[in-house]
Amino acid sequence: xxxxxxxxxxxxxxxxxxxxxxxxxxxxRWEKRVYNYLLRIVGNREDAxxxxxDVFLKAYQNLRKLEDPGRFxxxxxxxxxxxxxxxxxKRRPExxxxxxxxxxxxxxxxxxxxxxxxxELTLSVTSALDRLSPEQREAVILKIYxxxxxxxxxxxxxxxxxxxxxxxxxxLDLLKGELAPVxxxxx
Amino acid sequence: xxxxxxxxxxxxxxxxxxxxxxxxxSHLKGCSECREEAERLRLTEAALLTLRDEEIPQxxxxxxxxxxxxxxxxxxxxxxxGSAARLGFASAAMLSVAIVVAALSRPAPAPPAxxxxxxxxxxxxxxxxxxxxVQQAVAESEARQEQKTRELLAATEKRYEMERQTxxxxxxxxxxxxxxRFNAARMMASAQIGAAR
Numbered sequence: 448x449x450x451x452x453x454x455x456x457x458x459x460x461x462x463x464x465x466x467x468x469x470x471x472x473x474x475x476r477w478e479k480r481v482y483n484y485l486l487r488i489v490g491n492r493e494d495a496x497x498x499x500x501d502v503f504l505k506a507y508q509n510l511r512k513l514e515d516p517g518r519f520x521x522x523x524x525x526x527x528x529x530x531x532x533x534x535x536x537k538r539r540p541e542x543x544x545x546x547x548x549x550x551x552x553x554x555x556x557x558x559x560x561x562x563x564x565x566x567e568l569t570l571s572v573t574s575a576l577d578r579l580s581p582e583q584r585e586a587v588i589l590k591i592y593x594x595x596x597x598x599x600x601x602x603x604x605x606x607x608x609x610x611x612x613x614x615x616x617x618x619l620d621l622l623k624g625e626l627a628p629v630x631x632x633x634x
Numbered sequence: 635x636x637x638x639x640x641x642x643x644x645x646x647x648x649x650x651x652x653x654x655x656x657x658x659x660s661h662l663k664g665c666s667e668c669r670e671e672a673e674r675l676r677l678t679e680a681a682l683l684t685l686r687d688e689e690i691p692q693x694x695x696x697x698x699x700x701x702x703x704x705x706x707x708x709x710x711x712x713x714x715x716g717s718a719a720r721l722g723f724a725s726a727a728m729l730s731v732a733i734v735v736a737a738l739s740r741p742a743p744a745p746p747a748x749x750x751x752x753x754x755x756x757x758x759x760x761x762x763x764x765x766x767x768v769q770q771a772v773a774e775s776e777a778r779q780e781q782k783t784r785e786l787l788a789a790t791e792k793r794y795e796m797e798r799q800t801x802x803x804x805x806x807x808x809x810x811x812x813x814x815r816f817n818a819a820r821m822m823a824s825a826q827i828g829a830a831r
Binding site: 467470471474475478479480482483486492496499500503504507568569571572573576587590591592596597615616619622623626627629 | 643647649674675677678679681682683684685687688689690691692693694695696697
């Protein structure tokens with residue numbers, strides 16, 4: 448991960464000097480992660496792809512504003528988070544900008560893909576995630592699926608670490624109750 | 635959970651430092667309640683991770699577009715100020731240009747007026763000096779050549795003398811060897827004659 452960050456910094460330096468190919472290489476490293484993060488947030492493949500393209504375009508246009516290239520990934524996901532919430536606000540103008548609707552989207556936010564696990568388990572997990580609030584769900588996505596540290600999550604979500612932990616711990620307690628109940632473990 | 639030194643969730647989510655993890659693992663060995671909590675959290679995480687990432691349906695890529703790129707002048711300016719080496723090179727180049735401009739802009743001194751006789755005298759002097767220099771160069775060259783010949787001759791004589799001495803030594807050795815063989819043969823013959831008698 449450290450080597451990757453070093454290489455990213457090199458590519459960022461080249462992209463800042465106008466090297467589009469270096470930026471395309473940077474995209475190829477992160478596009479899958481950004482796409483899956485957005486897919487789990489917005490629950491729609493088409494929107495997730497459109498948003499991913501917007502994210503990388505905005506990142507390119509603002510690359511010079513990135514003060515520390517070592518924090519590129521958190522900065523990139525911050526843009527992705529903002530783009531997703533922008534979309535929610537456009538689709539649901541009645542929202543005051545605090546986030547998407549509580550009810551899950553029609554496509555279902557988690558993505559089963561070509562899972563090798565039993566369908567029942569996939570459905571249980573999807574259903575459990577759907578019952579979380581959007582903030583709790585995003586905290587789980589950033590931590591469990593994207594592997595960010597609490598400090599990075601706080602940077603992406605623009606909130607204190609204590610808030611991040613509170614959302615994540617509440618979500619984990621709820622998920623644990625459904626996916627690993629005390630008397631029926633071995634999901 | 636209150637009995638554990640750190641939050642079990644932080645432990646399972648890999649947010650503890652190495653030392654904190656070791657303390658936590660030590661605690662879990664002796665606390666079945668915390669151990670069960672950690673196990674449930676691990677099962678929850680494992681269940682969540684059964685949802686795999688999808689491949690992106692279409693690769694994202696950009697082509698070079700002037701709309702999104704800074705102008706060449708802006709790029710050059712930024713690159714210049716962004717690199718100490720380039721800035722130093724530019725400073726040196728500017729200083730060189732300033733020196734050249736100053737040298738070219740200074741008026742050259744006017745040549746002094748010179749009479750024909752003076753010119754002829756200078757030409758004669760120049761020719762004499764040239765002849766003298768050529769003669770000196772030829773003499774030096776001949777002297778060098780002579781010296782080299784002498785050195786070669788001396789080296790050849792020395793080598794010849796060494797070869798001659800070596801040859802003489804070999805002859806002496808061969809002669810001595812033959813003398814010894816002759817003596818040995820003579821002694822054997824005397825011994826045989828004595829025995830026959």
